[in-house]
Amino acid sequence: MAETTATPPAASPSNPVAQTPVSAGPVSPSPVAGPPPAAAPPAPAAPINQVPFEPVVSAHFGKPNSHTIAYYEGHGGYDTARKFIGTPQAEIVQTVKDSGLRGRGGAGFPTGMKWGFLAKGTGKPSYLAVNGDESEPGTFKDRYILEFDPHQLIEGVIISSYAIDCHHAFIYLRGEFIVGYERLLGALNEAKAKGYVGQNIFGKGYDLKITIVRGAGAYICGEETGMLSSIEGGRGYPKVKPPFPAVSGVFGCPTIVNNVETICSVVHIMKNGPTWFRQWGTEKSPGFKLFCLSGDVNKPGLMEVPLATPLSKVIDHYGGGVKGKSVKAVIPGGSSSPLIKGDKVADITMDYECLAANKTMLGSGAITVLNETRDVVSAIYNLMRFYHHESCGQCTPCREGTGWLEKLMHRFHHGHGHKSDIPLIWEITRNMQGKTICVLADAAVMPMQSYLGMFPEEFEAKCQD
Amino acid sequence: MTDFAPEIKTEAEALLADFPNKKSALLMMLRLVERQFGFIDDAGMELAARYCEVSVAHVQGAVTFYTHFKRPYHGKHRLMVCATLMCAMGGHSDRALQQIEARLGLRAGERSADGLFSVEKVECLADCHLPPVVQVNFDHRTCFEGEALEKFLDSALAAEGKTSADYKGKAGVVMNARVPVQPVQPTLHQLRVGPGPAGGSGA
Numbered sequence: 001m002a003e004t005t006a007t008p009p010a011a012s013p014s015n016p017v018a019q020t021p022v023s024a025g026p027v028s029p030s031p032v033a034g035p036p037p038a039a040a041p042p043a044p045a046a047p048i049n050q051v052p053f054e055p056v057v058s059a060h061f062g063k064p065n066s067h068t069i070a071y072y073e074g075h076g077g078y079d080t081a082r083k084f085i086g087t088p089q090a091e092i093v094q095t096v097k098d099s100g101l102r103g104r105g106g107a108g109f110p111t112g113m114k115w116g117f118l119a120k121g122t123g124k125p126s127y128l129a130v131n132g133d134e135s136e137p138g139t140f141k142d143r144y145i146l147e148f149d150p151h152q153l154i155e156g157v158i159i160s161s162y163a164i165d166c167h168h169a170f171i172y173l174r175g176e177f178i179v180g181y182e183r184l185l186g187a188l189n190e191a192k193a194k195g196y197v198g199q200n201i202f203g204k205g206y207d208l209k210i211t212i213v214r215g216a217g218a219y220i221c222g223e224e225t226g227m228l229s230s231i232e233g234g235r236g237y238p239k240v241k242p243p244f245p246a247v248s249g250v251f252g253c254p255t256i257v258n259n260v261e262t263i264c265s266v267v268h269i270m271k272n273g274p275t276w277f278r279q280w281g282t283e284k285s286p287g288f289k290l291f292c293l294s295g296d297v298n299k300p301g302l303m304e305v306p307l308a309t310p311l312s313k314v315i316d317h318y319g320g321g322v323k324g325k326s327v328k329a330v331i332p333g334g335s336s337s338p339l340i341k342g343d344k345v346a347d348i349t350m351d352y353e354c355l356a357a358n359k360t361m362l363g364s365g366a367i368t369v370l371n372e373t374r375d376v377v378s379a380i381y382n383l384m385r386f387y388h389h390e391s392c393g394q395c396t397p398c399r400e401g402t403g404w405l406e407k408l409m410h411r412f413h414h415g416h417g418h419k420s421d422i423p424l425i426w427e428i429t430r431n432m433q434g435k436t437i438c439v440l441a442d443a444a445v446m447p448m449q450s451y452l453g454m455f456p457e458e459f460e461a462k463c464q465d
Numbered sequence: 466m467t468d469f470a471p472e473i474k475t476e477a478e479a480l481l482a483d484f485p486n487k488k489s490a491l492l493m494m495l496r497l498v499e500r501q502f503g504f505i506d507d508a509g510m511e512l513a514a515r516y517c518e519v520s521v522a523h524v525q526g527a528v529t530f531y532t533h534f535k536r537p538y539h540g541k542h543r544l545m546v547c548a549t550l551m552c553a554m555g556g557h558s559d560r561a562l563q564q565i566e567a568r569l570g571l572r573a574g575e576r577s578a579d580g581l582f583s584v585e586k587v588e589c590l591a592d593c594h595l596p597p598v599v600q601v602n603f604d605h606r607t608c609f610e611g612e613a614l615e616k617f618l619d620s621a622l623a624a625e626g627k628t629s630a631d632y633k634g635k636a637g638v639v640m641n642a643r644v645p646v647q648p649v650q651p652t653l654h655q656l657r658v659g660p661g662p663a664g665g666s667g668a
Contacts, residue, residue, distance in 0.1 A: 125485075134591055135588075135589060135591070136589075137549045137550055137551055137588075137589040137593065138550075138551055138589075138593050139591065139593070140591045140592050140593055140594065143591055143592065168485070174591070175531070175533040176533070176590050176591055176600065176605065177591075178603055178604070178605055179605065209483075211483050211484060213492060213493060214492060214493065214496060215492070215531065216492065216495070216531035216532070216533040216534050217531050217532040217533030217534075217587065217588075218530065218531050218532065219588065219589075230492065231489060232488065232489050233484075233486075233488040233489040233490065233491035233492060233517065233519070233527070234488075234491065234523060234526065234527050234530075235526055235527055235530040236530065236531075251485055251486070251489070292593065292594065293594065294551045294593040294594045294596075295551060295554060296554075296555075300593075300594035300595075301594050302594070335549075335550060366593070368550070368551055368554075368593070370554075374554065379550055379554070382548075382549065382550045382553050383549075383550055386549050386550070386588050386589070389588055390588060392530075
């Protein structure tokens with residue numbers, strides 16, 4: 001296969017080229033609904049991913065000056081936007097629907113369908129809010145998009161805004177993306193100067209304003225309603241859903257929230273058509289995705305591969321193999337996703353259905369490999385500290401629950417656990433799940449339950465009684 | 466009354482026009498305060514409140530909600546070491562923190578008595594394949610341990626005319642928003658607007 005990784009230039013302190021991406025905030029809990037793998041007879045093995053794949057979204061990462069408009073236009077940039085602005089909007093939405101593109105931020109909701117939910121005829125302006133607050137630990141794909149190809153994002157925003165008929169788009173970046181912000185701002189100014197953003201774009205009578213907002217270090221602002229609260233100029237408190245943002249979002253107006261990578265994929269879908277996009281991946285998970293590989297592998301980094309690529313191929317082929325003797329477990333979709341045990345890695349393909357069938361999720365595509373030396377208890381202690389720190393404090397089950405879990409894990413981490421703590425952990429997690437405004441509590445509970453359920457002996461070994 | 470310098474004032478006014486209402490420009494306004502004064506103190510919060518037409522209490526609520534705004538109690542050289550799983554896993558975060566402690570005598574959450582340096586543990590900085598990730602004021606550094614960190618500390622100490630000996634054995638001050646401190650000459654954050662240097666994050 002002609003797949004090539006889009007791994008940025010080797011990362012070393014002496015080579016600062018390889019630094020910079022964005023994160024997707026808390027991801028919605030995966031639909032763990034799917035039937036257990038045993039109950040579902042393996043689908044007849046229709047050949048998938050037979051078409052050679054070359055990086056698309058990440059094609060220009062690491063190239064000199066890839067963030068400038070001269071480079072971007074030299075590679076066909078803005079041609080797609082120029083072609084589609086002025087064409088019937090419903091056709092653009094239909095193309096995205098046909099492509100089956102699913103949100104790349106974590107929840108995996110079909111993008112075209114989401115666009116279709118936008119409330120019309122409310123008499124209020126509608127907005128597009130691009131979520132570039134990629135805070136999920138393990139994720140750094142959006143950082144690279146912003147640093148190396150900000151024009152791709154702007155073109156995507158132009159097409160998407162036009163498709164949903166909005167005239168003001170927000171791009172919300174996390175505060176950590178310092179160079180990404182500077183590059184995006186520079187790119188936006190270049191695009192404005194060329195008349196691609198502003199009044200009467202491409203002379204087709206369409207107006208669009210793009211506003212960049214920077215966060216300042218809050219995981220919760222990656223949750224869509226938290227991000228909208230933050231755009232409104234205050235604390236990033238999530239809001240109760242429903243009403244969903246498509247009905248009542250930022251400033252109480254209909255809003256579509258999409259991830260940075262999703263918006264970038266739209267450009268390529270419009271350029272090449274839905275059939276092209278569906279050449280890769282499966283029926284329900286078509287296309288390709290950026291994956292962020294970290295942890296115990298020889299070549300960690302960013303890669304773009306078709307969905308449904310086997311996890312073992314990601315680790316061995318693109319990741320250069322596991323560092324250490326064996327894989328103990330893999331976190332497949334960011335810190336909120338339940339683990340995959342090492343012995344199951346061979347059965348996993350990286351697509352939404354397979355991971356849901358294995359009671360975990362694709363999330364934001366952040367794969368972290370843990371080798372046989374890693375202590376699961378200290379890993380979960382670290383994550384519980386993270387979730388406790390990042391809980392916004394609005395809902396008692398989450399504010400208190402994450403704190404209790406952190407305290408309990410602190411105790412286990414230091415070998416002072418009690419056997420009676422284990423049922424207590426299960427009880428706390430059950431009291432957090434689904435009882436809060438947003439899914440941060442669920443995002444904390446899923447790894448806790450999974451680590452404890454999968455490696456109970458390691459927790460028992462840390463008990464003092 | 467404190468106000469922005471003329472060129473930043475122009476930017477602030479443009480910012481207000483860029484948002485549907487003045488309140489929503491708050492987060493970006495706070496970045497301008499940070500750029501003008503180097504940190505956000507009470508006067509800076511009042512300034513942002515005046516421009517965005519919200520109460521100072523609202524601004525304070527927002528500033529304290531987010532962890533990355535630079536406050537007066539942070540050191541001039543603010544070292545933010547990522548301590549989330551992916552950086553912590555191979556012991557990278559701990560090694561960076563130990564190295565900093567060995568040179569500056571500071572543990573996470575402390576500021577040197579002279580206010581020049583501060584160290585804190587932060588959550589994921591989103592470059593998980595290059596641990597440990599450290600943010601120094603407004604610069605993003607990766608694989609920041611061993612030689613790279615040592616070199617940085619050398620140059621930062623030299624720039625301040627200090628040596629490790631000035632800090633060894635001296636207790637750091639625990640950083641706390643409730644304890645008023647005299648901030649040290651702030652580091653101004655120069656925004657590199659426009660296309661940046663070729664490739665890389667400019668760190």
